[in-house]
Amino acid sequence: MNRNKTLWSLWRQNAETFPDREAIVHWSVGEEPIRWKWFDLINKARSFGRRLYENGIRQGEVCALIIRHNPDFYPLYMGIVAIGAIPAVLAYPNPRLHPDKFKAGLRGMSVHSGLDWILTESELAPQIRSLACEEGTTVRAILTPLENLERLEEPDIPEVAVSADQVCLLQHSSGTTGLQKAVALSHRTVIAHLENLAAAIKLESSDKIVSWLPLYHDMGLISSFHVPLGSNVPLVQMDPFEWVLAPSTLWEVIHEERGAVLWMPNFAFNILADRTREEDIEGFRFDSVRMLINCSEPVRKESIDRFLTRFAAYGIRPESMAASYAMAEVTFAATQTVPGKPPTILAVDRNVLAGGYAVPPNSDSPVRHCVSSGIPIPGCDLQIIDEQGNVLGEDRVGEIQIASESMFTGYRNRPDLTAEVLQKDWYASGDFGFVHDGEYYVIGRKKDLIIVAGKNLYPEDIEDAVSGIAGVLAGRVIAFGYEDIDLGTERVALVAETALTDRSELEKLIREIVETVMALDITLSKVILVVPRWLVKSSAGKPSRSATQARIAGNADNTGILLIQTFGNGGD
Amino acid sequence: MIEERLKAIILRALRLDDFTFHDDTKAFQVPGWDSLSHMVIIAAVEKEYGIRLRNVEIIKMKSVGDLQALINSKLHKGSG
Structure with a gap:
């Protein structure tokens, strides 16, 4: 892959090479899926780019996207990138979150990371609108670009020269009291990551990625949006809200669409195992599943066991179980298990582990089963360090540090916070772990994150x-x-x-x-x-x-x- | 009108002593009723009433009143 490319040039190339190939299948329960082919997707992205440009949006400006499951989200996001602006997908307000808290979170982001525009749905706009007038925020206007689609402009976008080193997206951490940080990533780092992650999981054009993950989460946005689009592998995107209410709908999608690769947090393995009723999956087959990648919260042996026991009869194979250690600061993945081999599970002495060493248990010592998160993906290096910063050898517990081709350029507008975690090419993860036989095991956190x-x-x-x-x-x-x-x-x-x-x-x-x-x-x-x-x-x-x-x-x-x-x- | 039977199932699933449910009560207004406990409540309702709620029905439900109406319609169909 040419490392001077931008995301837009990569997408355009995919569209030119495979205009009739499916890029994204937009899935909603009880409705006919909407199937985006590359030709239509790229043209609509161009039209949205034109519309945004005519609204005054320019290169380098941050466009926050607050949009629920919507088939036009994808070309809109791509249209922002096409004109050199910077998309930042944010969580949408939900009834559980008090409107004041939602606004406080948004205000924090607009003050810290400098949101220039908010693109949202007309239904959500009134809730968000008052924010633009408030002092201290950088928001210039709230736009509803998905309105009047019949009047969408011709698919011609202004020529914008974008360099591979420019920021291509912002990834916000959550939080409601101004603790949010915005991870800034460049075209070069994201494209390098797409290439490296695809190599680590041996992604092929015959694969299909299925996801219910929200796109305001780095796992959703990178693994299940940028990876499929950049690698020209079809994506089936479900509604995260629908999945949460009825998790077993995922099986219908995997069966119907022959899904091959999925990323999910650990709890989803439990939920699916416990909450899938027999009649929800009667007659279904899941042999198409090649990798189910457990990621974004600690991987638990009990969850993998329970999942395999429940779905083995339907074609889920032990070797399709996979794990990854990932964070937004290195774009996404740092480590990944090898395709075709289930994660190694290592029994260690729990007491000795607490003292900083991973050793096999004695017959009478308490056992902790640690699940491997795999080996560093290409372009990525890891080391384990002690409190003095010394690099530790195998089986010694310490803080995990990562060096990556896909390192973030920093927390936007927060050089102080960036300097705290990024020193001489190494990102200090704040996670504790050890390495054994070259594989990394994450066992806890230095930070008090829940x-x-x-x-x-x-x-x-x-x-x-x-x-x-x-x-x-x-x-x-x-x-x-x-x-x-x-x-x-x-x-x-x-x-x-x-x-x-x-x-x-x-x-x-x-x-x-x-x-x-x-x-x-x-x-x-x-x-x-x-x-x-x-x-x-x-x-x-x-x-x-x-x-x-x-x-x-x-x-x-x-x-x-x-x-x-x-x-x-x-x-x- | 939310039946005592449904109310008892929800309170037990959420480990609440009491809560006043109305037809238009939404899950987010009830302490502890989040997406994880929602699945527990649905499973408890299915078991207690001996009915099956389809995924699409679960997704379309907006309030406790909707849940009660759905239960009623299933029971009515079952007996008729």
Whole structure:
């Protein structure tokens, strides 16, 4: 592949070479799929490019896309790239997220990363519109480019000279209290990644990628949008919202479309295994599935086992199980298991692992099964380092650092944050792991990030919201994630100090806490109210999440605990 | 009108002591009713009533009232 290409020139070439080949199949439950052929897709992208240009959008300007499952999303995104502007796909407002919180998140992004334009649906526009007038934001206008499609211009776009080193897209992290960062990627890095990832999974034109992943998530956007488009492999895109409500619809798509390659977070393996009813898949075959890549939250042995047991009879083979370690800062994948071979599962001594060494268990030691995330993909190097920055050898636990051809150019407008994680070509991931026989195993996180169902949550967002509730001692709140083996993901627990003691007042306070956090679109599964000064402070004087978790784990006599309530998933 | 039977199933699945459901109550208004617990509720409803909800029906549901109406129509069909 020519490394001086831009995404647009790559797509145009695909369209010229294979005008009648299917590029994207847009799937919605109960409806006839909409099938985009390359010729039509590229022409519509040109028309959208023209429309955006006539609206005043110019090269280098950031276009936030806030659009739900829509067949015209794809050419619109491509049209933005065609005129040299920068797309940034953002999560759409959903009823769970309080409108004020949604707006606060958007405002944070527009202040930090400099959103120039917001492209959305007419239905969502009123919610977003007032933002453009607010002080401090860079948003120039809210546009609804999917309106009046019958009046779409001729497919001719202005000639724009775009260099391969220019930023081609922004990938935002989530969050509602201004913690969002925008990862900036250039054409050169993204195209290099498409090539390297395709080589790592031996992607072929006969493959078909199926996805229900939202495109505002790096896994969705890169693996299941840019990879298929750049590699000229058809994509079948489902509605993420529909998948969540009825997960087994994925099987209909795989069966009908003969899906071959999929990326999914670990929890989806559990959900599909547990929530697919026999009649949902009666008569279906899934032999077409070549790789099911478990990615974006810790890969769990129990989830893979459960999935294989459930679907083996339908043609899912053990060797189709795959895993990858990925993050937006290196475009997407850093490691990938080898196609045709299931991830290696390594039994290690849990106690010794906590001390920093991965060694085989003795007959009487507790065992932890670590699932391999594979080997570095081409163009990527990894190393494990200790706290002093020394590179560690095999089987030693340390922080994972990555060097990649597809390294981000930085967090947009945040050189301070970039400098914290990027030093001399190495990106410090904040994840802990070890290497064994050349394969990488990710076992934990240095950061206090919580990953629920593949979605990153920041404890600070939750703590800030709860800290403002009357009855909770200000600043004396801790949120953390804990493992739920059954769901194959993490759940969120919260500990708060209060001076209240009356049982009914405590119950009322817990209800209020749960409802406050609901407004962030986050479900608390456990709330623990404790007496003042119960939380363990860090050396900086703030309540420490890890020390508090340790206290809960060791607090067998419940000293100082006023009330504990657990929620959700109580029945089956 | 949300029947006590449906209400009890939902409360049990969410481990809630009580909640007042109306026809137009949406899942996001109920503490703990997120996408993960939604699947648990659907499974519990199917088991308790001995009915099957199709994927397309699950996707089109907008409120607890819709769920009640769907249950009623399935039960009615089943007996008729």
